[in-house]
């Protein structure tokens with residue numbers, strides 16, 4: 001299993017992530033725009049145990065997710081760089097890693113460009129990556145092995161974990 005490394009802007013927080021993501025979204029929703037101050041975010045979703053902090057620690061900052069539940073953004077407490085997020089659906093079982101914090105930010109290619117309906121009007125979308133006006137059903141685009149990893153987390157969450 002390959003390991004990739006990343007960290008925050010000031011260098012206090014470093015992490016390792018093992019293996020391939022379950023899915024990668026490039027999200028242009030207005031919440032992501034506000035949280036990043038930019039056009040969109042690129043999040044790679046992993047089982048949380050695939051991500052290990054190797055230096056420093058993360059502070060949690062809670063905002064309201066689009067679904068209404070708590071979206072926990074984990075940031076370097078010193079420089080504020082957002083490293084990963086926990087979303088209401090999977091709790092702390094699954095983490096959305098901000099791909100731009102990888103030492104090689106090109107390592108994970110998005111599976112989907114989502115919430116294009118609210119993209120900034122001058123943004124153009126990449127060829128060869130599916131686009132969705134809002135979201136998509138994971139079963140529609142994920143290969144079976146990755147869908148199975150997602151469903152395993154959904155089942156653990158239903159059983160009360162996370």
Ligand SMILES: [Zn+2]
Nearest residue numbers: 008010076079
């Ligand atoms: Zn930092």
Ligand SMILES: [Zn+2]
Nearest residue numbers: 027028029032
């Ligand atoms: Zn978003």
